[in-house]
Amino acid sequence: MSADSELFDVAVAASKHYSATARTGPVGPDEHQVEALKAFGAVSVDKPIGAEAAIDLLDTVGSPATMRSTGGRYFGFVNGGVTGEARAAAILAGAWDQNAALPAMSPTASAIDAAAAEMIVDVLGLPSTATAAFCGGATVANITAIVTARDALLERADWDVHDRGLAGAPKIQVVISEEAHVSVHKALRVAGFGQQQVSVVAADHAGRLDASQLPNVDGPTLVLAQAGNVNTGHSDPFDAIMDRLGGPDTWMHVDGAFGLWANAVPQRQVHVAGVERADSWATDGHKWLNVPYDCGVVICADGRHLRRSMRMDAAYVPDGGEARSLMNMGLQMSQAARAVPVWTVLASRGRSGVREIIEHSCRCAERFGDALVAAGAELLAPVVINQALVAFGDDATTDRVVERVQESGTCWMGATTWQGRRAMRISVSDLSTTFDDVDRSIETVLLAWQGD
Numbered sequence: 001m002s003a004d005s006e007l008f009d010v011a012v013a014a015s016k017h018y019s020a021t022a023r024t025g026p027v028g029p030d031e032h033q034v035e036a037l038k039a040f041g042a043v044s045v046d047k048p049i050g051a052e053a054a055i056d057l058l059d060t061v062g063s064p065a066t067m068r069s070t071g072g073r074y075f076g077f078v079n080g081g082v083t084g085e086a087r088a089a090a091i092l093a094g095a096w097d098q099n100a101a102l103p104a105m106s107p108t109a110s111a112i113d114a115a116a117a118e119m120i121v122d123v124l125g126l127p128s129t130a131t132a133a134f135c136g137g138a139t140v141a142n143i144t145a146i147v148t149a150r151d152a153l154l155e156r157a158d159w160d161v162h163d164r165g166l167a168g169a170p171k172i173q174v175v176i177s178e179e180a181h182v183s184v185h186k187a188l189r190v191a192g193f194g195q196q197q198v199s200v201v202a203a204d205h206a207g208r209l210d211a212s213q214l215p216n217v218d219g220p221t222l223v224l225a226q227a228g229n230v231n232t233g234h235s236d237p238f239d240a241i242m243d244r245l246g247g248p249d250t251w252m253h254v255d256g257a258f259g260l261w262a263n264a265v266p267q268r269q270v271h272v273a274g275v276e277r278a279d280s281w282a283t284d285g286h287k288w289l290n291v292p293y294d295c296g297v298v299i300c301a302d303g304r305h306l307r308r309s310m311r312m313d314a315a316y317v318p319d320g321g322e323a324r325s326l327m328n329m330g331l332q333m334s335q336a337a338r339a340v341p342v343w344t345v346l347a348s349r350g351r352s353g354v355r356e357i358i359e360h361s362c363r364c365a366e367r368f369g370d371a372l373v374a375a376g377a378e379l380l381a382p383v384v385i386n387q388a389l390v391a392f393g394d395d396a397t398t399d400r401v402v403e404r405v406q407e408s409g410t411c412w413m414g415a416t417t418w419q420g421r422r423a424m425r426i427s428v429s430d431l432s433t434t435f436d437d438v439d440r441s442i443e444t445v446l447l448a449w450q451g452d
């Protein structure tokens with residue numbers, strides 16, 4: 001057996017063991033396991049340790065200090081887990097090591113990309129004419145969509161930004177909620193929009209843009225709406241926004257990193273009503289679809305705009321004509337075949353399986369909300385999808401409860417400040433979370449609170 005093959009066996013065996021034990025033991029590492037990570041920095045490039053020892057270090061030192069975010073009781077940020085078939089597909093895709101930039105580089109990656117893109121538009125309930133392209137995450141998808149929107153709005157105003165640049169270009173008014181995600185603000189900076197061009201609209205108690213506060217607009221307008229507030233899971237009123245501001249000079253982009261997936265479930269669609277009216281969307285596979293990092297998706301109602309903004313031409317790159325080339329639909333040229341795990345999940349489970357993943361997470365979040373309210377905690381916004389936001393009396397108590405829960409090792413929740421109050425964020429994004437995991441975690445939270 002070759003050394004490479006042996007290494008592969010070791011890595012697969014370690015991966016299998018890790019996955020099989022992700023539910024056992026504490027959710028986060030202890031201080032000794034974190035301290036041990038210094039071993040990685042202790043290796044010098046002048047004294048290489050060899051492949052066998054390197055892989056061994058990854059497993060013996062790296063594995064124990066990971067966050068068990070795939071073990072059912074990790075509720076931090078909006079970090080998804082991973083389905084078994086997505087993990088298996090990623091291992092095979094790792095062996096392929098395909099560059100998915102264009103069909104000439106990998107017919108396999110390109111065929112899977114095209115199939116997965118169509119499926120994702122379909123399961124998300126977006127117009128069938130929309131075009132999806134895979135990228136590194138929702139931040140990248142937001143940047144890609146906002147640059148595309150900028151170029152399209154300027155083109156409608158007879159300004160070719162590729163030819164003339166931004167200096168002296170017609171003004172684009174940007175309308176954004178005060179609750180927009182930080183990644184959207186980064187995207188605006190990258191796209192050359194300054195704060196003075198931005199009209200910030202107040203949000204309500206649940207984090208939804210207040211449509212009665214929308215400004216009057218005149219001329220090119222970029223509206224940045226959100227499906228799924230990172231803390232509450234609530235979405236902006238897309239119909240009201242489009243009824244007020246929609247028109248030939250308006251482009252609505254929706255940041256739906258996780259919340260867009262609510263549109264895949266008929267009984268949750270009410271929480272994202274009108275989302276299909278947007279011109280572009282950003283979402284993630286690595287959050288709620290439970291595929292491995294890093295996998296985001298940018299979707300444009302009219303894919304021609306995406307291609308116009310993201311196109312790269314070079315003599316050494318074959319012109320694929322109208323064929324789909326990811327390098328002409330996003331910021332990166334070389335890129336991983338991110339669609340492989342996505343296609344595998346969608347092909348394996350289908351529409352109904354995706355609905356089950358999403359709906360089950362929502363039910364788990366509701367279970368958290370109901371039990372904690374019954375015990376006297378305060379829900380800071382109704383649970384509508386997979387997020388529950390909870391306070392335990394005053395700020396200091398809430399912080400102490402979060403700290404004790406994190407120390408418990410049974411489950412992991414983060415903290416945030418929500419409309420001036422400290423709160424515990426509970427995000428159910430790992431498909432392996434069971435009702436039993438939720439009940440054990442509720443018990444842990446209540447114990448942490450009683451200890452006060």
Ligand SMILES: Cc1ncc(COP(=O)(O)O)c(C=O)c1O
Nearest residue numbers: 078137138139181183230257284
């Ligand atoms: C609403 C929203 N938008 C954007 C992002 C950024 O996503 P990513 O980390 O995939 O870039 C997040 C991450 O939590 C989010 O919740």
